[in-house]
Amino acid sequence: MKNARREWPLWPAIWSAILWCAQAGAADGARTAYAIPAQSLNNALIKFAADSKLELVFSADMVRGIRVGGLEGSMPAEQALAALLKDTGLDYRFLDGDTVTLIRRVEAESTATPPDPATLAPVTVLGQRAGGDGADTGRALPAEEPQSYRAVHAVTATRTATPVKQIPQSIQTLKRSLIDDQQNITVSEALQNVSAVVPRHVLYTPVVEGTLIRGFRAEQLLDGFTQYYNPGDRESMVNLERIEVLKGSNAVLYGGGSGSPVGGVVNLISKLPKAEAFAEAGYRMGSHAFHQPYFDWNRPLHDNVLFRVTGEYTASGSHVDNVATQRFNINPTLVFTNHDTTTLTLQSKISRWEQPDYQGLPATGAIAGDFRVRPETFIGPADISESRSNADSVWGSLDHTINAVWSLNLKARYAYSEFDQKVQSLFGSDGFVADLPLMPPSGWALTNAELFQRQEEYSVLGNALAKFEIGPSENTLLFGADYSQLNDEGFINADLGPYGLGVGAVDLMAPEFSVAYGNPDASINSPSVRNTTYGGYAQLQSSFYKRFHQLCSLRLGGLEIDFQDKTSGAEAKTQTLKPLPRIGGVFDVTDQVSLFAGYSEGMRGQPFVNFSGAPRPELSRQIEAGLKFDFSGRLSGQMAVYRIERSNVAVTDARDPGLRSIAAGQQRSHGFETDLIWQPNEKIGVLANYAHTWAEFTDDLAGVAAGNRLAMVPEDSGRLWVNYRFQQPELKGWSMGVGVYLRSGAYLSNNNIFKTGGYHSFDTAIAYESQRFKLAATVKNFTDEDYFQPYGYFAGRVAPAGGVSVFVTTMVKF
Known part of the structure; x- marks a missing residue:
């Protein structure tokens, strides 16, 4: 049965009020x-x-x-x-x-x-400019207003520090000022500040990158390198300077891991060492026995050698029974520089995560059916083995300025990761999706299962950058090439019981899990996949008469997929070499308002899929248009409409006896988005966004009717945040903010049988900060809204809201 969708008639009034206030604001x-x-x-x-x-x-x-x-x-x-x-x-x-x-x-x-x-x-x-002691490479982000939410430049779209208003594609930046004002605890929480982004639920085991942008799978990057499955302590904020979200297909610059993103990229940009010595230590505690000590230590070792290390440990319970999480990460960075022409940056990250695997709740009993399971119920025995996820990586970047025109950048990374996911899973009449009971009205079979994966990655890339003027044009030319090899192997084992009916059963009207978890040894499949991506690209950015800005780029991209399954003996290889263009332009109608339009393509591999034939790469195409605006740095943002066509999606081959997959599915996403920041003075900061997203199947090869909606994607979503910094002498250093996040309902799986209701969640924060000390408190879901979110476990299930949560942070600077 389908639940009715909650409508939001107040959105036009809210936006009208924001725009009226923006026009009425006066600068201080x-x-x-x-x-x-x-x-x-x-x-x-x-x-x-x-x-x-x-x-x-x-x-x-x-x-x-x-x-x-x-x-x-x-x-x-x-x-x-x-x-x-x-x-x-x-x-x-x-x-x-x-x-x-x-x-x-x-x-x-x-x-x-x-x-x-x-x-x-x-x-x-007296103001007369003299000659410099080194050319600007055009790669580093310029300093910006430290307390402003507005980002003037971004690097993710072009690999150069490009003004946002000159980029013919949607890109949003979450600066540290916003993250600190909201006191975001996780990356997923911070991503709610960007329109059309659906982050992975924080309780989901880090075994796959599940963030959606514009309805399709996105990639998370760390300083420009693909995270692939994104294992380890993926939610930590301690080492992040800012987050940039580039929306839509982009194959030109990002080809590592499994290839370019389809829905977009989330690029986490790390903190780097500074010339001034400082240190910071903090401790956050909160609801559900949440404890999180962290540190940030920066020390110049020499005039030309800078060092910085950050770290964080998190131990927390949960609003769900039996779910306790432990995670940590440490991030050392070393910079060698002559402060003029050459800089070598060496970075590393070690991260660990462990928690009992949380599989969510079935739709029947949570949002449908004739009974209700307690929302806090944990599926499985209380003493089930911990699932774990580890990730270690080291990478480096060499920047060298040749002269006033040319500069070079070389980057390389080695990464190793593995995860081990153990679960006593529900099995229903719809299989492992388990939204429907096997024995109505409330009985499910139980199976023991284990997923283990190990990845090893080598990536290198380099580019040459030239900045020059010809007549009325200012130009930035980028030539580059990259190579990445990702070896991915593992297994899925399951114990279906002696008669194939499970190792036990559970009645969720009165759940008891009396059968202990045992490691299964019957292999469902044991795939080994080698994804090799490589290519060369050229990109030209030009501004004519400081009014028209064009971006043209072309990649000759290569992708090789070598697939083997040790269980079935299946083998498949494919090699694709394809030109992938991106082109767009921005026209400044006035100094405050610009129109933009762009076209881009993507091509990615097919990770962890058992194919019955050659695993062709997945392709995507995006067309986008909109406007960007910036009124004296006080009211800024963008509006955009877009359309993405996705092809060669992996779907089940109904003709194959083993029900393996073929790369043949077709999908489409289109919609409207707007993101806005209003800061009329140093006291007030406002962020608002809204997205209407329509993502659907355009054929019936996936076993569902053409026109069915894609799972997990809400049709409407939005965010509003307002922050106020007190300027009165007796309240100097105090600030407070309040926000709301809204989402309409979304389908749990592609068959569109079950759909969650819409919901909203309020949060608030208050903080006092001096030069050396900060004390802050935040309350999440402070109106204690009761709702369910789509969870995406085995392409189904839901997770309950967390209720009211309170967190307090103390921080000292040295």
Whole structure:
């Protein structure tokens, strides 16, 4: 039976109120528009002085050899200068209303008396730009307003630091300022701030990357490298500087793992070492025995050697019986740099996760049927073995500036991961989907099952970047190539009992799990897959008369799939070489509003699928159009419409006796999205988004009718968050925020038999922060809404809402 979908008639009123408030907002304090590229600190300060019409007094020796990221945006002069000096070890003081002097940060903290500028062998900067001591490579993200939610640049769409308003594709950025204001605990929680993203449920064992974007599977990247199954401590926030979400097909730049993404990519961008020494330690505790100590330690080992390490340990119970999670990660990073032309960055991540495997609840008994199972019920014996997921990786990046035009980047990674998932699974009349009982009205069979996988990956990539001007055009040309080999092997074993009817049974009206879990030894399949992806690409970004921005790129992409199944003896190999284009343009109608349109393609492998024939790669095509807007850095965002065609999807081959798969399915997704940020002044921050997504089958090869909706994808979803920073002297340092997340219902499986209801969930946060200390508290689902979410276990099931949860964080900086 299908549940009625909850409608939201208030959405037009909410958006009208937001836009009216945006137009009515007034700025506090004089602001200046800055566009300072990454360069030496000396030259950046000269440009700053000219833009802000201030006189700067400083010693040339004090700034020699220091490079800074760029600065772009509209902000007060003090905020801009603080952003430029953030990681330099320097600070500033006003000598009068128009004159500023630089001092070392130690001096700033030890005395309130301005130093005598004559003792610094001063140079008075009048705003004239001098020659630099190194070219801007165009890859590093410029410094931006630290407390702003608005991101001016992004790197995920082009592998260069490109202004968001010049990218002809949807991309959203979650900056650390937003993550900290909301006190996000997991990556999945943070992703609710981006329209059309359905993150994987946090209780799901890290054995597959289940994030959906625009209705289709997405890839999670770590600093540009594909995470593939995304095992280990996938939810940690401790080492993240920002999250960039690129929507839709993109085969040009991302070919590792199993190939390019179909729905989009979630790129986690790591924290990097800074020139200034600091340390931070914190402890978060909360509902369901949640404990999470963490640290962030940054120490320059030498003027040219920087080191930083972060780490986090999490131990937590759950609102579900018997589910307790332990996870940790540690992330050391070492940077060698001459602060001019060459930087070598070495990074590593070690992460572990373990928890009893949570399989959710069947639709019958949770949202349908004549009885109700207790929402907190854990399926399986209480002493079932822990499931585990591990991931270790090391990667490096070498950046070298050749001259004012050319620069090079080389990257490489080695990664090893494995996971072992143990479950006493329900088995119903619909098989392992188990949304329907095997013995109505409330009886299911039980089977012991185990999934084990081991992956080893080698990836290398490199590119050359040129920045130059020809006549009225400014150009960025990128040439690159990459190679990735992923070896993936494992098994699925199951114990169906002596007569094939299970090892036991359970009546969910009064559930008892009296049969102990035992490791099964009967193999269902034991696949071994080698995905090899490689290719070369060229990309040209051009801006004409600073008004029209075009992006043209082409990849000649190769994909080899070598599949073997030790159980059935099946073998299959395929090799595909295909040109994959991306093209788009942005036209600035005014300085505030731009129109964009783009076309892109994708090609990816077929992981962990037992094929009856050659495993052809999956293909996708996307067309997208919309507008982007930015009104003086206060009201910014985008609106977009899109259409994605997905082909060669793995579906069951009904003609095959073993019911193996063929790559033949067809699917389509289309919809409308909008993402908005409004910050009229330094006190108020507002984020809002809305998505309408229609994802469906366009043939009947998957065993369901053409026109059926794809599972897990809500038709409508949205997020609203409002944050306020108190500016009154007696409340300085305090902030508070409140938000709501809304989703319409979604089908549990592709047969569209069961559908969850729509729901909303409120959260709120309050924090006090000084220079050295922070105390924060957050309440999730503070109105205690009762609802179920689609869970996606064996293509079905649901998970209950967590109820009211409270978390408190204490943090100290050294």
